[in-house]
Amino acid sequence: MLLAAKWVLPISQKPIEDGAVVIEGSKIKDVGRFRTLVNKYPNKEVLNFGKAAVLPGFVDLHTHLEYSVFRGACDDLGYADWKMQLTLKSESLKKSDWIQSAYLGALEALQSGITTIADITKSGASLKAAKDAGLRGVIYYEISGMDHAAVTDIMTKAIKGIDKWIDAASGTNLIIGVAPHSPYTVSPPLYKVSTEWAREQGLPLCTHLAGSKAEYDFVKYGSGRLSNEYWDMVGWGDILWQPTGVSPVKYLEEWGVFEGGGMLAVHCVQVDEPDIDILEKYNVSIAHCARCSAKLGMGVAPLSNFLNRKLKVGIGTDSPASNNTMDMFDEMRIGLLIQRGMTRSADFTAEDFVYMATLGGAKALNLHDRIGSLDPGKKADIVVVDMSHSHQIPTRDPYSALVYTANQENVVLTMVDGKILYKDGKYITLDESEIVKKAEPIRRRLKMDS
Ligand SMILES: [Zn+2]
The missing domain is CATH 3.20.20.140 (Metal-dependent hydrolases)
Known part of the structure; x- marks a missing residue:
């Protein structure tokens, strides 16, 4: 799988404009410019998020x-x-x-x-x-x-x-x-x-x-x-x-x-x-x-x-x-x-x-050999944040957009260990409606008056 977006933020190096991250199994295989990587890995499925930032989870x-x-x-x-x-x-x-x-x-x-x-x-x-x-x-x-x-x-x-x-x-x-x-x-x-x-x-x-x-x-x-x-x-x-x-x-x-x-x-x-x-x-x-x-x-x-x-x-x-x-x-x-x-x-x-x-x-947490940055060999724990909304543009600086304008509602993909767990508002591993439904009665039982 190849994740592409306007910005890739490896954290361990400067942001890459028009960047991509190549994932193989549970790990990151490559990080770089989209054009370079799409030619290098022609058989990879491409998910292009457009005006978005790809960064470590x-x-x-x-x-x-x-x-x-x-x-x-x-x-x-x-x-x-x-x-x-x-x-x-x-x-x-x-x-x-x-x-x-x-x-x-x-x-x-x-x-x-x-x-x-x-x-x-x-x-x-x-x-x-x-x-x-x-x-x-x-x-x-x-x-x-x-x-x-x-x-x-x-x-x-x-x-x-x-x-x-x-x-x-x-x-x-x-x-x-x-x-x-x-x-x-x-x-x-x-x-x-x-x-x-x-x-x-x-x-x-x-x-x-x-x-x-x-x-x-x-x-x-x-x-x-x-x-x-x-x-x-x-x-x-x-x-x-x-x-x-x-x-x-x-x-x-x-x-x-x-x-x-x-x-x-x-x-x-x-x-x-x-x-x-x-x-x-x-x-x-x-x-x-x-x-x-x-x-x-x-x-x-x-x-x-x-x-x-x-x-x-x-x-x-x-x-x-x-x-x-x-x-x-x-x-x-x-x-x-x-x-x-x-x-x-x-x-x-x-x-x-x-x-x-x-x-x-x-x-x-002493886990930096495995996670925390987008580097080849590290685990594919990755998040994609949409930055196309009116409150976010125009921007030339993805760090500014992430910290000063974004919210959790702008997250469009969450991946752990190379597996997509959340995408476009849908959960892959959890039943959202069931969890929300069961939370309400518990909340009502809490002693609200004490
Ligand atoms: Zn605590």
């Missing part, structure tokens, strides 16, 4: 597919209130509901041109949905627990669960990882034991870190609503939490959580220069979730400081429970505009954000 560095049905159910709340609403409303969902909710997220991922996800899931629903959808990604098994006496039990259960998930992911494009949830939901010994075990097993790691001020106050001072109301709500009211006197990043360093590398930290908003020194020292990757952080009043991450230190940074949409959509174009655009507004500078370009949403995310 987006790497969404932080998702919770299973929370998709919560879209709009916990709006207009600060982080601690949002977390408590989400926890409360989650109680009304059954296992099958979580799976349907995750299917809804998988639909949107494909429509948004997301080909790789880094998903934290408690129920395992994201694994099933991502597998059936044909997505690539890392599915992290969520671990939480504050009772020091329960560490062994929690780990025994987790190890059994992870074994099952690894079996279920066999033969797919999915890898299983481990995610101790966050500093306010994971006890110090559980952080230590779970990260050490994951490293022994060679499994990737992820954690929410330094997101809200509420988390910061909890870790450093032992104060705030997370240590009081939230802990009471989840049954940890009798557990003693000793304030650490240090920042969340420093606290995890002291417990050896970053030792050995391979950690993806989500958010990293409440960080100062000494924290960034630590992130740099241990080569921690960062999932930058700008819209979620803004919507929940968490703050703005110091993105230019991360990039000046050459940290591996990608873009995450987080879940529709907090961010309402998984639109990677919105995420790039708003993320860029927030930085410009906050820093009163034009340090970042549209190209920087497309890089973070593709190859940057792939590097953060």
Whole structure:
């Protein structure tokens, strides 16, 4: 198959005007000018998208597919209130509901041109949905627990669960990882034991870190609503939490959580220069979730400081429970505009954000040898974005058009591993009408008044 368009954006090199990508099996065979490639490969089926951009599929560095049905159910709340609403409303969902909710997220991922996800899931629903959808990604098994006496039990259960998930992911494009949830939901010994075990097993790691001020106050001072109301709500009211006197990043360093590398930290908003020194020292990757952080009043991450230190940074949409959509174009655009507004500078370009949403995310997951750019030998994870609409023309710069004018509705093709999973509004692997129909009753069951 040969995909042709006005623009091909390999990311690893400059955009190619009137370009094409040749696909053979699951891999990219060639990238270059359309005229050259159509002569070189005369027998290939040609799909010409005209005024469009062909680029690597987006790497969404932080998702919770299973929370998709919560879209709009916990709006207009600060982080601690949002977390408590989400926890409360989650109680009304059954296992099958979580799976349907995750299917809804998988639909949107494909429509948004997301080909790789880094998903934290408690129920395992994201694994099933991502597998059936044909997505690539890392599915992290969520671990939480504050009772020091329960560490062994929690780990025994987790190890059994992870074994099952690894079996279920066999033969797919999915890898299983481990995610101790966050500093306010994971006890110090559980952080230590779970990260050490994951490293022994060679499994990737992820954690929410330094997101809200509420988390910061909890870790450093032992104060705030997370240590009081939230802990009471989840049954940890009798557990003693000793304030650490240090920042969340420093606290995890002291417990050896970053030792050995391979950690993806989500958010990293409440960080100062000494924290960034630590992130740099241990080569921690960062999932930058700008819209979620803004919507929940968490703050703005110091993105230019991360990039000046050459940290591996990608873009995450987080879940529709907090961010309402998984639109990677919105995420790039708003993320860029927030930085410009906050820093009163034009340090970042549209190209920087497309890089973070593709190859940057792939590097953060250590998958850049396989995905993230259009290069011969890499996996054919590809998205095509229509740029022919009135709000997009005229343009001479495809990066500008993608970041400042496009939305997920402009995605016309999403391909993973050489297989078309979404084309012209139609899903190949998922039954859209069935998934949407089943999501509505679940949404109605959520306790809307609490
Ligand atoms: Zn999250």
